[in-house]
Amino acid sequence: MTTFYTTLRSPIGDLLLVSDGEALTGLYTEQARYARAVEADWTPDPGPFREAERQLSAYFEGEARAFDLPLAPRGTDFQRGVWDALRTLRYGECVSYGELARRLGRPGSGRAVGHANARNPISLIVPCHRVVGAGGGLTGYAGGLDRKRWLLEHETRFASRLGAYQARPA
Known part of the structure; x- marks a missing residue:
């Protein structure tokens, strides 16, 4: 191949x-x-x-808020489940690692979700940057916190213009 x-x-x-x-x-x-x-x-x-x-x-350019591309990330079943859950996060929406774990039906596995999030092989399109610490703080981003901050600020700047949903971290 x-x-x-x-x-x-x-x-x-x-x-x-x-x-x-x-x-x-x-x-x-x-x-x-x-x-x-x-x-x-x-x-x-x-x-x-x-x-x-x-x-x-x-x-x-702030003209699109979602991606429609064929994706084939390689990882464990758990990792792929986390990455699939990340794709359900809407533009401008942030959730905590713990909240994402709860959405996956795995309460208490926030740390494991964080590790899977860090191993996301298709960053940005699979929006791992939308996951934040329990208090809403910027924690852990394999691409660097400056990039995570830029991406979140970028989405916040264009969210209202695009009619996107915004939420506070749970």
């Missing part, structure tokens, strides 16, 4: 996009804690990423 990749410039730094040719398998920010590095057998090709690039550009 061929792995394709491209790099996209963005307001939060370069983004590495990875695909199996059918679906997006990775989106990593520069210097992120669990970012993948380009491997020797990967093929540089922007072709598989045209729609992802279009949607990401619209997001950064």
